[in-house]
Amino acid sequence: xxxxxxxxxxxxxxxxxxxxxxxxxxxxxxxGANNFAMRLFExxxxxxxxxxxxxxxxxxxxxxxxxxVTDGEEERKFKPGDAIFIPPNEKHQFKNTGWxxxxxxxxxxxxx
Numbered sequence: 001x002x003x004x005x006x007x008x009x010x011x012x013x014x015x016x017x018x019x020x021x022x023x024x025x026x027x028x029x030x031x032g033a034n035n036f037a038m039r040l041f042e043x044x045x046x047x048x049x050x051x052x053x054x055x056x057x058x059x060x061x062x063x064x065x066x067x068x069v070t071d072g073e074e075e076r077k078f079k080p081g082d083a084i085f086i087p088p089n090e091k092h093q094f095k096n097t098g099w100x101x102x103x104x105x106x107x108x109x110x111x112x
Contacts, residue, residue, distance in 0.1 A: 002027075002031050002032075004026070006024055006026060006040050009024040009025065009026055009040075010024070011023065011024050011042060012024075012025075014041065014049065015049070015050060015052075016050065017049075017050030017051075017052070018047070018048065018049050018050055019046070019047050019048050020043060020044035020045075020046060020047025020048075020096070021041060021042070021043045021044075021047050021048065021049055022041070022042045022043075023039050023040070023041050023042075024039065024040040024041075024042075025037065025038075025039055026038045026039060026040055029110065034110065035109060035110060036107050036108065036109055036110065037107070037108050037110065038105060038106075038107050039105070039106045039107075039108070040103065040104070040105055040106075041094075041102075041103070041104050041105075041106055042101055042102070042103050043065070043067070043094065043096045043101065043102040043103075043104075044096065044101055045096050045098060045099055045100065045101070046096060047095075047096045047102075048093060048094060048095040048096065049092075049093050049094045049095075050093065051070070051072050051091055051092070051093040052091065052092070052093070053089050053090060053091045053092065054088070054089070055088050055089060055111070056088055056108055056109050056111065057085070057086060057087055057088050057108075057109070058085075058086050058106055058107060058108040058109075059083065059084070059085055059086075059106070059107045060083070060084040060085075060086065060094075060104050060105065060106050060107075061082075061083050061084075061104060061105045062078050062079060062080050062081065062082045062083075062084070062102070062103075062104045063080060063103040063104055063105065064080055064100065064101065064102065064103040065080070065096060065098050065100045065101055065102030065103060066078065066079050066080075066096075066097060066098040066100070066102070067094060067095050067096045067097045067098060067102050068094075068095050068097055069084055069092060069093070069094050069095075070092070070093050070095065071090060071091045071092060071093075072091050072093070075095075077097075
């Protein structure tokens with residue numbers, strides 16, 4: 001069993017094409033999690049992830065802040081307590097449209 005506080009995990013810049021977005025890898029293979037990774041993203045006001053897609057699904061849970069998730073055509077608003085499912089190969093992008101940092105958990109499977 002592992003127990004850690006998120007502030008004990010160093011925040012790193014998110015993937016290329018992101019703006020004002022950092023990620024903390026909370027649960028990883030190195031800890032013995034062989035199926036899923038858990039990441040905490042922190043997006044400052046005006047920040048965004050890149051519009052992208054990938055072969056794996058992922059699940060997102062909004063902890064703090066407000067914004068929109070888009071597929072490049074349609075935007076849907078999110079708020080704390082919302083859960084978002086992104087199917088494989090679906091384009092998606094998260095944007096912080098509020099005045100507060102958006103914090104969200106994102107779980108992704110490891111490729112088999």
